[in-house]
Amino acid sequence: MRKLRIGLDGAQFAILLVLTLVSVFMLLPLVYVVNQAFKPLHELLLFPPTFIVRQPTLQNFVDLLAVTETTFVPATRYLLNSIIVTLLATAGMVVTGSLCAYPLSKHRVPGSKLFFGAIMLSLLFVEEVVAIPRFVIVQSLGIMNTYWGHVLPMIALPVGVFLLKQFMDQVPQELVEAAKIDGATEIGIFARVMLPLVAPAMATITIIAFQTAWGNMETSALFMQEDSMKTLAFFLSTLTPNLSNSVVRQGAAAAGALLLFLPSLIVFLLYQRKFIATMAHSGIK
Amino acid sequence: MPSSMPISGRKGTARAGAGLRDGLRALLADIWKHRLSYLFMLPFFTAFTVFIILPIAAGIGFSMTNFNAVQAPDWVGWLNYQTLFSQDVVFLQNVLPNTFKFALFVGPFGFVLSFLLAWMIAQLPQMLRIGFALAMYAPSLTAGAAMAVVWQVAFTGDRTGFINHFLLQWGFIERPILFLSDKDYLLNIMILISIWGSMGIGFLAMLAGILNVDKQLYEAGKIDGISSRLQEIWYITIPSMKPQLLFAAVMSIVGMLKSSGAGKELVGMPTPDYAGQLIVTHIQDYGFIRYELGYASAISVFLLVLMLMLNQLLRRWFVPKEEE
Numbered sequence: 026m027r028k029l030r031i032g033l034d035g036a037q038f039a040i041l042l043v044l045t046l047v048s049v050f051m052l053l054p055l056v057y058v059v060n061q062a063f064k065p066l067h068e069l070l071l072f073p074p075t076f077i078v079r080q081p082t083l084q085n086f087v088d089l090l091a092v093t094e095t096t097f098v099p100a101t102r103y104l105l106n107s108i109i110v111t112l113l114a115t116a117g118m119v120v121t122g123s124l125c126a127y128p129l130s131k132h133r134v135p136g137s138k139l140f141f142g143a144i145m146l147s148l149l150f151v152e153e154v155v156a157i158p159r160f161v162i163v164q165s166l167g168i169m170n171t172y173w174g175h176v177l178p179m180i181a182l183p184v185g186v187f188l189l190k191q192f193m194d195q196v197p198q199e200l201v202e203a204a205k206i207d208g209a210t211e212i213g214i215f216a217r218v219m220l221p222l223v224a225p226a227m228a229t230i231t232i233i234a235f236q237t238a239w240g241n242m243e244t245s246a247l248f249m250q251e252d253s254m255k256t257l258a259f260f261l262s263t264l265t266p267n268l269s270n271s272v273v274r275q276g277a278a279a280a281g282a283l284l285l286f287l288p289s290l291i292v293f294l295l296y297q298r299k300f301i302a303t304m305a306h307s308g309i310k
Numbered sequence: 311m312p313s314s315m316p317i318s319g320r321k322g323t324a325r326a327g328a329g330l331r332d333g334l335r336a337l338l339a340d341i342w343k344h345r346l347s348y349l350f351m352l353p354f355f356t357a358f359t360v361f362i363i364l365p366i367a368a369g370i371g372f373s374m375t376n377f378n379a380v381q382a383p384d385w386v387g388w389l390n391y392q393t394l395f396s397q398d399v400v401f402l403q404n405v406l407p408n409t410f411k412f413a414l415f416v417g418p419f420g421f422v423l424s425f426l427l428a429w430m431i432a433q434l435p436q437m438l439r440i441g442f443a444l445a446m447y448a449p450s451l452t453a454g455a456a457m458a459v460v461w462q463v464a465f466t467g468d469r470t471g472f473i474n475h476f477l478l479q480w481g482f483i484e485r486p487i488l489f490l491s492d493k494d495y496l497l498n499i500m501i502l503i504s505i506w507g508s509m510g511i512g513f514l515a516m517l518a519g520i521l522n523v524d525k526q527l528y529e530a531g532k533i534d535g536i537s538s539r540l541q542e543i544w545y546i547t548i549p550s551m552k553p554q555l556l557f558a559a560v561m562s563i564v565g566m567l568k569s570s571g572a573g574k575e576l577v578g579m580p581t582p583d584y585a586g587q588l589i590v591t592h593i594q595d596y597g598f599i600r601y602e603l604g605y606a607s608a609i610s611v612f613l614l615v616l617m618l619m620l621n622q623l624l625r626r627w628f629v630p631k632e633e634e
Contacts, residue, residue: 136341155614156597158372262575304511
């Protein structure tokens, strides 16, 4: 078979072609958002519609801030809420998840099989399905309109515990026993032996936790009645209805979509190798 | 997965005949011995119980009541379920068929598609892999509602919409198509958008699974007479990565449920002629628009039961027989 310069054979070349076409389909909407976000008003109104921005401007980002002036809550407040909620919720998911995965993997605790079975089943859990009882529970806990109301309902992340436990299972039991003989406490073993060994999995669930919290709209929609407590993701979702009638809002909404997308992308790019390494141990047996 | 030793195992056979009380005492002693382990699990366990287990239990309870969030719920027994399956015309004529079609394409079709894409990516040299993996994964990073800005503008119903503009220009159609208000198109567009955003962690798990298959298995396969790549996939790749496939399948169910609000984000709720109403949006319709929380909970319980059945089915397919 004829080899190309980068060492691809014929079949690989065909695969490359197919994947390039699919990638174009996958990336086109994203490229479009980026262009739309930087288009000045007269380009947004242009007919026939154009894809690539000609005279990039930051006007849409300014408009995004201006949209909120009428509602007494500045967009910066939503951004601040998003940052606070994302930091607290991500920390909560990672800390509780890793603390829970360690004994599940390394101690023979009575009842742990049953508990892990419940966690595996709850991988299927989607909060939208039981939004009503969750609303009733949050209401009766008295944490509506507080940051707790955002953070606590997000903390239990079954997929995080699952991935960490699968990864911790790869760490030899002998290492834990050896540390114990050397006189390490359980907390010492967890923090100094276990966590460094499962660093890739920790990075992975940090990304998943970050994405879950950053894009979450459910807690704002259900548990926050005060506008000043809502998050950026939720605020942006309120901009989208009937967008085709309002060209100014189209630009602002595109700018907002870009603001929401970029942090997730950057966090993923930083850790992508670790992410794929962790996923090798994601199997359900 | 290291199987945790059965509780009785560590006591040895000599005490097997001892009474129930001794067994209970040993269990309590074992629990006490592991008190620190329980303390480690406590924070997650609490959140898990309060925000996952309790809502499911409460949902089952609410589904047997008439509840409007203001007055105390009234017990009505199975009435909500009877209404759901005999009188809710929208549910029976729109929601169920829509959900079935949506689930079929986004579920099995999307799953096979992401396997094929992951397999193709794995055939390329390392350098190219990361770029393509990122291209497939990036859409799943966009938060659902925010991307509605793209789809609304792309599918605008007059000639200023991108898709209409190109179809008109290339002569495929004579007049613009009202994509988002036409019931024949809306569900298909929702399916397209959901598949677009579905290459998430399940897809990465598959990619990692394919890359992890022992290379020697392929060599051995060649000696045993496997001649085509298709045979290689069927007899070597898939059997060696069943656990990852099961994880990916579960994640695809989750993604499917998450993305079923796409119609609401595109055209608001309810969608024209209920063309884009799926089970999840039907729950929201009754729960948060009509405040019939009892009835909405009954729909939730129905969906939970469907998901559990699907989970059992998937396990039967993907869990290797000898481990059962």
